[in-house]
Amino acid sequence: MKICILDYGSGNVASVFNMLKFIEFDPEISNDKKKIRDAxxxxxxxxxxxNSGMEKIKRKLPIDCLExxxxxxxxxxxxxxxxxxxxSTVGYEFGKYQGxxxxxxxxxxxxVKKSILPHVGWNEVNAESKNNILFNNIxxxxxxxxxxxxxxxxxNKKNILATSIYEETFASAIRKDNVFGVQFHPEKSQKSGMKLLRNFLKI
Amino acid sequence: MKKKRIIPVLLLKDGSLVQSKQFKRHQNLGNPFTAVKRLSNWASDELIYLDISRKQSYSKKRTDLNFSNVFSPTELIKEVSKVCFMPITFGGGIRKLSEIELLVKSGADKVSINTIALEDSNFIKEAAKEFGSQCIIVSVDVKLFKNSYFVMSNYGKVKTNYKIEEWCKIIQDQGAGEILLNSVDNDGMKTGYDIKLLKNISKNSKIPVIALGGVGEWKDFSEALEKTSVDAVAAANIFHYYDQSVFLARKFLSDKKLNVRKPELF
Incomplete structure (x- = not known):
């Protein structure tokens, strides 16, 4: 198994690397086309x-190769x-940007009306169905x-894998075929995060 | 539902972990790295390191300490983030954006700034723009003078002209992500939080307020969670007195049906 962690200069790459090491995987941090192909x-x-994330991604990641x-x-x-x-298709943070x-x-x-932003802290994640490969055993x-x-x-509602509630119910995990996304930080979520990353790496 | 957070604060002085009393007396507790392993295993929600050293570089060759490894802030964060999978905040002596960048690269999720923000509140805005609001905690040391709370600078020593309400509003307008509200009067006194202060500030705050200063027993945590709108309860000294301290605190709060994560040992 070869795990490639992409690094477009946006912070917590090392945290993901450290957690994967801790649960005894051997990831690599790289944007190299060959490494991505081999992963x-x-x-x-x-x-x-x-917008700043998308700009860095366009500048630093080989999007054609990834796609x-x-x-x-x-x-x-x-x-x-x-x-x-x-x-996503489009994002509305500080303006309208293509994703x-x-x-x-x-x-x-x-x-939110009553609550404060950012939504920061620990919250429950409810998997949409029991038979859910990413949330197996969670x-x-x-x-x-x-x-x-x-x-x-x-x-498309079908792409929502799990939801959480912070006044409104929102998608905390999504999936389209082999593409998964989580809004929370598994690499900062102790034991639960380790389980989720292990599940992903079993796919 | 989102949980209220329980956050151990680790005070560092010249590379060692210390206890503090009213920002003045500091007692050495030893190696900051082994302490964090303990707290991580006991399922803290986050960790905050506050460096209260008066100078920024530590001598690694000190012989008066009873252990040999003294870490610099970035070394410490690097090591800690290899074993500790929760958000880590580092604060103390930060004066430049480049210092924040280095800490973030070393594995800090957030930084806590204080004196520099008081000298130049634009620094908050610049830091929030560069690293995101979620990364910038403004730590506020506050002391009661007659009937008004004033903000203190330079490690709680110097009174500023800011009343607490006024300063908290500026912090929010400049884009800080959270407020770490520390009572100089209650620090290390084990008499509980300053509930009146917490109530007043958390009620009006649009960003999360973290309570700090004065916890002497678990019920001080529950009092803050029951009577005020703080988003997190933090403490330093008490977490170093007991084995499995964070677990015990969590169990106490959970038994009282307060909105915290279930207690479990890692």
Whole structure:
């Protein structure tokens, strides 16, 4: 198994690397086309805003190569937080920006009235169905660590893998075929996060 | 539902973990790295390191300490983030965006800034723009003078002209992600949080408020969660007194049906 963690200069790449090492995998941090082609799994971490993330992705990642490996060849892919949001068609943080459009949807600010933003802290993640490969062995009352103000609104309900509640119910995990995305940070979610990453790497 | 957070604070002075009393007396507790392993295993929600050293570079050759490895902030964060899979905040002495970048690269999820923000509140905005609001905690040291709370600078020593309400509004307007509200009067006194202060600030805050200063027993946590709108309860000294301290605190709060993560040992 070869795990490639993409690094477009957006923070917490090392955290994902460290957790995978801790659970005894041997990931590599690289944007190299050959490494991406050789990889069995590709992970896109991220923190920050949609437009700056997309700009860095366009500048630093070989998008053609990624689309070929992931969308055409079907390599398992996991986007984390901003790495999930940029999979969308369009994002509305600080203006309107095009995303990668791998999973149809838009990224908008959480619609909260009583609560404060960002949504920061531990929250439950409810898998949509029992037979859910990414959440295998993870109970519905397990908590994951979130820190975000924007969320992924999937155009197709079928692509919603799990939801969470922060005043409104939002998609905390999405899936379209081999492309997975999670809004929370498994790499900061202790035991539950380890389980989820192990599940992803079994795919 | 989103949970209220329980956050151990690790105070560092010249590379060692210390206890603090009213920002003045500091007692050495030893190696900051072994302490964090313990807290990580006991399922803290986050960790905050606050470096209260007066100078930024530590001597690694000190012989008066009873252990040999003294870490610099970035070394410490690098090591800690290999074993500790929860959000880590580092604060203390940060004056430049480049210092934040280095800490983030080393594995810090957030930084806590204080004195530099008081000197130049635009720094908050610049830092939030560069690293995102979620990354920037403004730590506020506050002291009661007659009937008004004033913000203190320079490690709680110097009174500023800011009243607490006024400063908290500026912090929010400049784009800070969270407020770490620390009572200088209650620090290390084990008399509980300053509930009146927490209530007043958390009620009006549009960003999460983390309570700090004064916890002497578990019920001090529940009092803050029951009577105020703080988003997180933090403490330093108490978490180093007991074995499995975070677990015990969580169990206490969970038994009282407060909205915290279920207690479990890693």
């Amino acid at each position: 069995s799994h590709v992970i896109l971490p991220g923190v920050g805003s949609y 070929n490996e992931i969308l055409k060849k079907g390599k398992p892919f996991l986007g984390i937080c901003l790495g999930m949001q940029v999979l 990668l459009n791998w999973v149809e949807g838009e990224v908008k600010e959480l619609d 109970d519905n009352d397990e908590n994951f660590y979130f820190v975000h103000s924007y969320h992924f609104k999937s155009f």
